[in-house]
Amino acid sequence: MVRVLAVSSGGGHWQQMRLLSHALGDVEIEYACSAHVGDLKVHRLPDCNMRTPVQLVAGVLAAWRLVRDVRPDVVISTGAAPGALALIIAKLFGHRTIWIDSIANAEQMSLSGRLTRRFSDLWMTQWEGVAEETGAIFAGSVL
Protein backbone atom coordinates (compact mmCIF):
# COMPACT_ATOMS: atom_id res chain seq x y z
CA MET A 1 0.00 0.00 0.00
CA VAL A 2 1.19 3.51 -0.79
CA ARG A 3 2.51 5.28 2.27
CA VAL A 4 1.58 8.96 2.53
CA LEU A 5 2.94 11.54 4.95
CA ALA A 6 0.50 14.44 5.34
CA VAL A 7 2.05 17.53 6.93
CA SER A 8 0.33 20.79 7.78
CA SER A 9 -0.04 23.65 10.22
CA GLY A 10 -3.09 23.89 12.47
CA GLY A 11 -6.44 25.57 11.90
CA GLY A 12 -7.57 25.84 8.29
CA HIS A 13 -4.46 24.12 6.92
CA TRP A 14 -5.17 21.07 9.08
CA GLN A 15 -8.87 20.99 8.18
CA GLN A 16 -8.11 21.09 4.47
CA MET A 17 -5.60 18.27 4.92
CA ARG A 18 -8.13 16.12 6.80
CA LEU A 19 -10.85 16.75 4.21
CA LEU A 20 -8.59 15.82 1.32
CA SER A 21 -6.77 12.89 2.92
CA HIS A 22 -9.99 11.27 4.14
CA ALA A 23 -11.21 11.28 0.56
CA LEU A 24 -8.11 9.47 -0.75
CA GLY A 25 -8.60 5.82 -1.54
CA ASP A 26 -6.54 2.91 -0.35
CA VAL A 27 -3.51 4.55 1.23
CA GLU A 28 -1.70 4.38 4.53
CA ILE A 29 -1.49 7.90 5.99
CA GLU A 30 0.72 9.30 8.72
CA TYR A 31 -0.10 12.83 9.85
CA ALA A 32 2.14 15.55 11.21
CA CYS A 33 0.94 18.93 12.43
CA SER A 34 2.64 21.97 13.95
CA ALA A 35 -0.32 22.62 16.26
CA HIS A 36 -1.88 20.51 18.98
CA VAL A 37 -4.79 18.60 17.47
CA GLY A 38 -5.65 16.33 20.38
CA ASP A 39 -4.64 13.10 18.63
CA LEU A 40 -1.59 11.26 19.93
CA LYS A 41 -1.07 9.45 16.63
CA VAL A 42 -0.35 12.74 14.88
CA HIS A 43 3.37 13.58 14.82
CA ARG A 44 4.07 16.99 16.31
CA LEU A 45 6.31 19.50 14.51
CA PRO A 46 7.57 22.82 15.89
CA ASP A 47 5.79 25.82 14.47
CA CYS A 48 7.78 28.29 12.39
CA ASN A 49 7.32 30.72 9.55
CA MET A 50 9.48 32.10 6.80
CA ARG A 51 10.20 35.24 8.86
CA THR A 52 11.75 33.52 11.89
CA PRO A 53 15.16 32.12 10.81
CA VAL A 54 16.12 30.49 14.13
CA GLN A 55 12.88 28.56 14.39
CA LEU A 56 13.22 27.65 10.72
CA VAL A 57 16.45 25.78 11.52
CA ALA A 58 14.66 23.82 14.26
CA GLY A 59 11.86 23.22 11.76
CA VAL A 60 14.29 21.83 9.19
CA LEU A 61 15.78 19.40 11.72
CA ALA A 62 12.37 18.22 12.90
CA ALA A 63 11.17 17.80 9.32
CA TRP A 64 14.28 15.80 8.43
CA ARG A 65 13.74 13.45 11.42
CA LEU A 66 10.08 13.06 10.55
CA VAL A 67 10.71 12.15 6.91
CA ARG A 68 13.54 9.79 7.90
CA ASP A 69 11.34 7.99 10.46
CA VAL A 70 8.13 7.76 8.43
CA ARG A 71 9.82 6.80 5.10
CA PRO A 72 6.82 7.85 3.01
CA ASP A 73 6.30 7.21 -0.70
CA VAL A 74 4.58 10.58 -1.03
CA VAL A 75 4.58 13.74 1.09
CA ILE A 76 1.52 16.00 0.85
CA SER A 77 1.21 19.45 2.39
CA THR A 78 -1.52 22.09 2.50
CA GLY A 79 0.92 24.56 4.11
CA ALA A 80 2.23 26.49 5.71
CA ALA A 81 5.99 26.77 6.49
CA PRO A 82 6.47 23.51 8.49
CA GLY A 83 4.78 21.58 5.69
CA ALA A 84 6.92 23.34 3.08
CA LEU A 85 10.10 22.33 4.92
CA ALA A 86 8.99 18.70 5.16
CA LEU A 87 8.13 18.69 1.46
CA ILE A 88 11.47 20.20 0.42
CA ILE A 89 13.46 17.75 2.56
CA ALA A 90 11.38 14.83 1.33
CA LYS A 91 12.12 15.81 -2.27
CA LEU A 92 15.86 16.09 -1.55
CA PHE A 93 15.75 12.53 -0.21
CA GLY A 94 13.95 11.25 -3.28
CA HIS A 95 10.35 11.02 -2.10
CA ARG A 96 7.48 12.20 -4.29
CA THR A 97 5.80 15.44 -3.24
CA ILE A 98 2.49 17.29 -3.57
CA TRP A 99 1.92 20.92 -2.57
CA ILE A 100 -1.68 22.09 -2.32
CA ASP A 101 -1.67 25.79 -1.52
CA SER A 102 -4.30 26.75 1.07
CA ILE A 103 -7.61 27.97 -0.29
CA ALA A 104 -6.98 31.03 1.89
CA ASN A 105 -4.60 32.28 -0.81
CA ALA A 106 -7.11 33.46 -3.37
CA GLU A 107 -5.01 36.13 -5.06
CA GLN A 108 -1.46 34.89 -4.95
CA MET A 109 0.54 31.79 -4.09
CA SER A 110 1.69 31.81 -0.44
CA LEU A 111 5.34 32.49 0.35
CA SER A 112 5.74 28.86 1.47
CA GLY A 113 4.09 27.74 -1.74
CA ARG A 114 6.50 29.73 -3.88
CA LEU A 115 9.43 28.12 -2.09
CA THR A 116 8.14 24.61 -2.75
CA ARG A 117 7.74 25.13 -6.48
CA ARG A 118 10.99 23.44 -7.57
CA PHE A 119 10.56 20.66 -5.04
CA SER A 120 6.96 19.70 -5.83
CA ASP A 121 6.09 16.97 -8.31
CA LEU A 122 2.53 18.22 -8.20
CA TRP A 123 2.38 21.96 -7.44
CA MET A 124 -1.19 23.05 -6.97
CA THR A 125 -3.34 26.05 -6.12
CA GLN A 126 -7.07 25.99 -5.36
CA TRP A 127 -7.76 29.11 -7.43
CA GLU A 128 -7.85 29.33 -11.23
CA GLY A 129 -6.54 32.90 -11.24
CA VAL A 130 -3.49 31.94 -9.21
CA ALA A 131 -2.89 29.00 -11.55
CA GLU A 132 -2.90 31.28 -14.59
CA GLU A 133 -0.48 33.68 -12.96
CA THR A 134 1.98 31.16 -11.53
CA GLY A 135 1.76 28.08 -13.73
CA ALA A 136 0.58 26.01 -10.78
CA ILE A 137 -1.96 23.27 -11.44
CA PHE A 138 -5.59 23.99 -10.69
CA ALA A 139 -7.70 20.84 -10.41
CA GLY A 140 -10.35 21.93 -7.93
CA SER A 141 -10.78 23.13 -4.36
CA VAL A 142 -12.08 22.11 -0.95
CA LEU A 143 -14.77 24.81 -0.95
Added chain:
Amino acid sequence: MIFVTVGTQLPFPRLIKYMARWAQSHSERVVLQTGDGSGFNGCEAYRSLPSDQFGTFMTEARVIVSHAGIGSILAAKALNKPIVVIPRRAKLSEHRNDHQLATAAALEGRAGLRVAWELDQLPAFLDGPIEPPEMALHPQFNQLVERISTFVGA
Protein backbone atom coordinates in the same frame (compact mmCIF):
# COMPACT_ATOMS: atom_id res chain seq x y z
CA MET B 1 -27.09 31.83 20.44
CA ILE B 2 -24.35 33.55 18.49
CA PHE B 3 -20.86 32.05 18.56
CA VAL B 4 -18.02 34.44 17.79
CA THR B 5 -14.65 32.88 16.94
CA VAL B 6 -11.35 34.45 15.89
CA GLY B 7 -9.26 31.29 15.46
CA THR B 8 -6.25 30.16 17.45
CA GLN B 9 -3.43 32.22 15.98
CA LEU B 10 -4.14 35.87 16.70
CA PRO B 11 -6.56 37.95 18.77
CA PHE B 12 -9.03 40.20 16.94
CA PRO B 13 -10.07 42.85 19.50
CA ARG B 14 -11.90 45.03 16.95
CA LEU B 15 -14.44 42.25 16.35
CA ILE B 16 -14.58 41.00 19.94
CA LYS B 17 -15.19 44.48 21.38
CA TYR B 18 -17.89 45.14 18.82
CA MET B 19 -19.72 41.88 19.55
CA ALA B 20 -19.38 42.37 23.33
CA ARG B 21 -21.06 45.78 22.91
CA TRP B 22 -23.71 44.28 20.63
CA ALA B 23 -24.47 41.65 23.27
CA GLN B 24 -25.12 44.35 25.89
CA SER B 25 -28.05 45.71 23.91
CA HIS B 26 -29.52 42.32 22.91
CA SER B 27 -31.02 39.51 24.94
CA GLU B 28 -29.55 36.72 22.79
CA ARG B 29 -26.71 34.72 24.34
CA VAL B 30 -23.31 35.51 22.80
CA VAL B 31 -20.28 33.25 23.31
CA LEU B 32 -16.86 34.68 22.44
CA GLN B 33 -13.67 32.81 21.57
CA THR B 34 -11.22 35.68 21.80
CA GLY B 35 -7.69 34.39 21.20
CA ASP B 36 -6.42 36.50 24.10
CA GLY B 37 -6.78 36.74 27.85
CA SER B 38 -8.89 39.84 28.16
CA GLY B 39 -12.27 39.50 29.84
CA PHE B 40 -15.44 41.08 28.49
CA ASN B 41 -17.97 42.03 31.10
CA GLY B 42 -21.30 40.37 30.71
CA CYS B 43 -20.12 38.02 27.97
CA GLU B 44 -19.13 34.42 28.09
CA ALA B 45 -15.55 34.61 26.80
CA TYR B 46 -12.89 31.95 26.24
CA ARG B 47 -9.34 32.50 25.10
CA SER B 48 -9.31 29.20 23.24
CA LEU B 49 -11.48 26.11 23.26
CA PRO B 50 -10.74 22.39 23.10
CA SER B 51 -12.13 20.97 19.88
CA ASP B 52 -15.09 19.17 21.49
CA GLN B 53 -16.26 22.34 23.24
CA PHE B 54 -15.66 24.37 20.07
CA GLY B 55 -17.88 21.86 18.26
CA THR B 56 -20.59 22.15 20.91
CA PHE B 57 -20.77 25.94 20.59
CA MET B 58 -20.70 25.72 16.81
CA THR B 59 -23.59 23.25 16.92
CA GLU B 60 -25.64 25.30 19.40
CA ALA B 61 -25.25 28.57 17.53
CA ARG B 62 -27.84 29.82 15.06
CA VAL B 63 -25.14 31.83 13.32
CA ILE B 64 -21.33 31.98 13.53
CA VAL B 65 -19.48 35.29 13.50
CA SER B 66 -15.83 34.86 12.62
CA HIS B 67 -12.64 36.31 11.19
CA ALA B 68 -12.35 35.31 7.51
CA GLY B 69 -10.29 32.23 8.35
CA ILE B 70 -10.66 29.08 6.29
CA GLY B 71 -10.75 26.94 9.45
CA SER B 72 -13.90 28.68 10.67
CA ILE B 73 -15.51 28.67 7.23
CA LEU B 74 -14.89 24.94 6.74
CA ALA B 75 -16.10 24.15 10.27
CA ALA B 76 -19.33 26.11 9.72
CA LYS B 77 -19.93 24.35 6.42
CA ALA B 78 -19.32 20.93 7.96
CA LEU B 79 -22.01 21.66 10.58
CA ASN B 80 -24.41 23.31 8.13
CA LYS B 81 -24.26 26.66 9.94
CA PRO B 82 -24.50 30.10 8.37
CA ILE B 83 -21.41 32.24 8.96
CA VAL B 84 -20.70 35.97 8.82
CA VAL B 85 -17.00 36.69 8.27
CA ILE B 86 -15.09 39.88 9.00
CA PRO B 87 -11.71 40.04 7.21
CA ARG B 88 -8.67 40.92 9.30
CA ARG B 89 -6.78 43.94 7.99
CA ALA B 90 -2.99 44.20 7.94
CA LYS B 91 -3.04 47.98 8.32
CA LEU B 92 -4.79 47.53 11.68
CA SER B 93 -2.13 44.92 12.65
CA GLU B 94 -4.78 42.20 12.64
CA HIS B 95 -2.73 39.86 10.45
CA ARG B 96 0.59 39.73 8.64
CA ASN B 97 -1.03 40.50 5.31
CA ASP B 98 -4.40 41.11 3.68
CA HIS B 99 -5.09 37.58 2.48
CA GLN B 100 -8.36 37.49 4.48
CA LEU B 101 -9.67 40.34 2.33
CA ALA B 102 -8.89 38.25 -0.75
CA THR B 103 -10.44 35.12 0.74
CA ALA B 104 -13.61 37.01 1.68
CA ALA B 105 -13.89 38.65 -1.73
CA ALA B 106 -13.44 35.31 -3.48
CA LEU B 107 -16.00 33.50 -1.32
CA GLU B 108 -18.62 36.27 -1.07
CA GLY B 109 -21.88 35.13 -2.61
CA ARG B 110 -21.56 31.49 -1.55
CA ALA B 111 -24.65 30.08 0.16
CA GLY B 112 -24.58 30.44 3.93
CA LEU B 113 -21.78 32.98 3.92
CA ARG B 114 -21.91 36.75 4.35
CA VAL B 115 -19.03 39.19 4.41
CA ALA B 116 -19.16 42.19 6.75
CA TRP B 117 -16.49 44.40 5.19
CA GLU B 118 -17.09 46.89 7.97
CA LEU B 119 -18.32 46.08 11.46
CA ASP B 120 -21.41 48.26 11.14
CA GLN B 121 -22.71 45.82 8.50
CA LEU B 122 -22.91 43.10 11.17
CA PRO B 123 -26.22 43.96 12.90
CA ALA B 124 -28.22 43.65 9.69
CA PHE B 125 -26.76 40.18 9.06
CA LEU B 126 -27.47 39.15 12.68
CA ASP B 127 -31.06 40.39 12.53
CA GLY B 128 -32.02 38.70 9.30
CA PRO B 129 -32.10 34.98 8.56
CA ILE B 130 -29.21 33.54 6.55
CA GLU B 131 -29.72 30.37 4.55
CA PRO B 132 -27.55 27.35 5.53
CA PRO B 133 -24.52 26.59 3.35
CA GLU B 134 -24.76 23.93 0.66
CA MET B 135 -23.77 20.74 2.44
CA ALA B 136 -22.74 18.71 -0.53
CA LEU B 137 -19.09 18.98 -1.46
CA HIS B 138 -19.12 20.49 -4.90
CA PRO B 139 -17.68 18.74 -7.96
CA GLN B 140 -14.49 20.81 -7.69
CA PHE B 141 -13.69 18.93 -4.49
CA ASN B 142 -13.98 15.55 -6.21
CA GLN B 143 -11.85 16.76 -9.10
CA LEU B 144 -9.11 17.86 -6.71
CA VAL B 145 -9.20 14.53 -4.84
CA GLU B 146 -9.17 12.65 -8.15
CA ARG B 147 -6.03 14.48 -9.26
CA ILE B 148 -4.25 13.79 -5.98
CA SER B 149 -5.34 10.12 -5.92
CA THR B 150 -4.13 9.56 -9.45
CA PHE B 151 -0.73 10.99 -8.61
CA VAL B 152 -0.42 9.08 -5.33
CA GLY B 153 -1.43 5.89 -7.06
CA ALA B 154 -4.18 5.11 -4.59
